[in-house]
Structures are given as structure tokens and as C-alpha cells.
Amino acid sequence: MEPKVAFYFELETPFQDQVKLLREIVLSTGLEETLKWGQPCYMQGKRNIVLIHHFKEYCALLFFKGALLQNPKGLLIQQTAQVQAARQMRFTDIKTIKAQKADIKAYIYEAIAVEEAGIAVPMKKLTDYPVPALLQAAFKKEPAFKKAFNGLTPGRQRAYLLYFAQPKQEKTVLSRIEKYKPQILAGKGLND
Template sequence: MKKVYSVEEYIEINSHFGEALSMLRDIINTTELNESVKWSAPTYDLNGKNVLSIGAFKNHFCVWFFNGVFLKDEQGLLMNAQEKTKGLRQMRFNSIDEINESIVLSYVKEAIENQRLGKEIKPERKKKEVIIPPELQKNFESNTSFHDAFKALTPGKQREYCEHIESAKREATKYARLDKIKPMILQGVGLHDKYKNC
């Protein structure tokens, strides 16, 4: 796909649906959405937050709603493009005759209102569990100040230390690593802090 720099250029490249895309564009441009080109497609945002986009393919054209999952979809017009897509929904058309301007506009206005209300899918951040190696656990049981210093570290730094010990193949190496990192943990520094500050 050729890089597109303007909405007009996008419509020209997709001339087989040019009239239909222009009609969708005109409907959307009656609202306060800002028009731009992102990912080589016409995209519309509200205060810098993407609300929708229009697109053309070989046999159909569509309106993509970035957080379409929140639309009521009373007309049953929206489809999920892929199983793993969480928020994105598509209103698909095969010909210009399928466009009902007032229905499209009502969906666009609802999408704008949802954006105003802050309805959006937030990316999931899975918290990694900190698995304490037995060698470290033994030290905690015999040295409470060492355990307290470890608990005071961020989960990321705790994980780095645990993985550092666990990755050693031999038990002797694990204990050698533990002796080496003990002063660092007591000082409250992370395993790789000296490299991060360079």
C-alpha cells in the first residue's frame, strides 16, 4: 500500500469507492471531529484521541470506530474485525446505496460522546509475579533487615534479583550471586541501576 498524505489522495487511490468515501467524509465533517491521515487512511479525532477512520478495500468500504465496543449498535450494523480485537468495530458497506446518512451520523455522534465521557479500552498490563528462589528465602528467614530491604524494592527490581539467582545452573553459583547482591539490596539499588544511569 502506497503512503497517503491527504484524504483526497486516499479517495483518488480508492476510486472504485470514491463517491461513497466522499459521502462518508461529508457526513463525518458535519461534526467537530478533526480530520487527518494516520496509517495512510483518513482518521478523525477529538482533542487528539482517535474516534474513527474510514477505509476502502477490494470489495467493501467501512467506518472503523476505535472504541466501537461501547456503541449501543441498535441497528446491528457493527462487526468485530478480528476475534482478538477488543475495542475496534467496523460498519461495513458493499455499495453507496447501503449508506443511510442519518444512521451513520447517529453512530458518529454517539462515538464522539463516548470519547468525551472517556470511554476507551485501556491496554492490559499483566503484573508479573515475583518468584522468590529458595536460596533467597532462606536468607530472609535468618536476616529480617535484609528481607525488609528486599521488600522495599520495586517489584521490577525484586524480579531482576530473583531471576539473577534463579538463572544460575549450579547451587554454588546461586549462593555466590546472592553474596554479591546482598549489599546492593541493603543499599536499595537495583541489579542494573548503574547501567541505567549511564
């Protein structure tokens, strides 16, 4: 057990007992515990395998390459349509965790095997994401804006494309583009 991670398991949450049990199960597989992104992360060598985190309604194990794991019982969940690689196992009670202990370990061992085999999740290319018409129009109107956008990292571009594509109303799309134009021109991402 990693001392710098201990605080996470002492947090007052509705899932305190559940995350402690998940920690025991994960550590029993021989993975190394560390802290990443403020969450307990379990690694083999320098490779991330699984992370424990909690939300308002549930706690979860997040498998970094969960999309590559077999899921015959349907226990792995894709958080949103935009999540490409990771998958979660969600829990709300101790009873379920105890009942699924063997499945949890099986997923962990399979995730370790995937990492050892060097298998990568095939990711969507940036060109697979549509550029909203209103953003294209803004690019035509202001070439420096297009150049700044294209200068962003692919991850930052993808975040903006998804964010600009969400609204149904044109006025909302336009307001988002105008709001974030200065940030894009400054070379910053959506959440920078």
C-alpha cells in the same frame, strides 16, 4: 478538509464514490480530518473517533471504541475475534450509505460522547492469552528465549501468542517458533 488526505479520495478503487460520501458525512459532524496509518482519520481534539478505509470487498468506517457503542441494528461488526475495541460499519454501495446516514451520524455522536466521558474499553490482560504448550517447552529448554519473550512489549507478546496458537498441526507451531526465535531474541515483534 485536510489537503494531505486528499490523495486517498482520488485513489482508483471500486469504492471511490462511497468513501467520498462517507467523508462528507463524517466532516458534517464537526470532527477534524487528518492522516493516520495512511488512512483518513477523524478526531476530536487529540482523540481518534473514526477512520475511513477500504478493502477489496467493501469500504468501512472504523470506530476506535466501537465496542462501547450501542448497536441495536447490528450495523457494527467486529473484524476478527482478536479485535477488542474497534468496530466497523461496512458498505459496498452508495444507496446503503445514504439510507444509513442518520445511523452513521448517531454512531459518530455517540463515539464522541464516549470519548468526552473518558470511557475506556476493558482490554484482555496478557495473562488471558494461553501460552501454547510447544512454546512453553521451548522456554524450558532455553531460558534466554523465555527471558527475551518476557522482555517484549505486551502487544508484541500477544501477537506472537496468537500467531503461535493458530495452527492445528504441531509441526507448523514448531516451525513458527523456530522461525521467529531469532527475532524474539533480538527484541523484535512479529511484524518488525
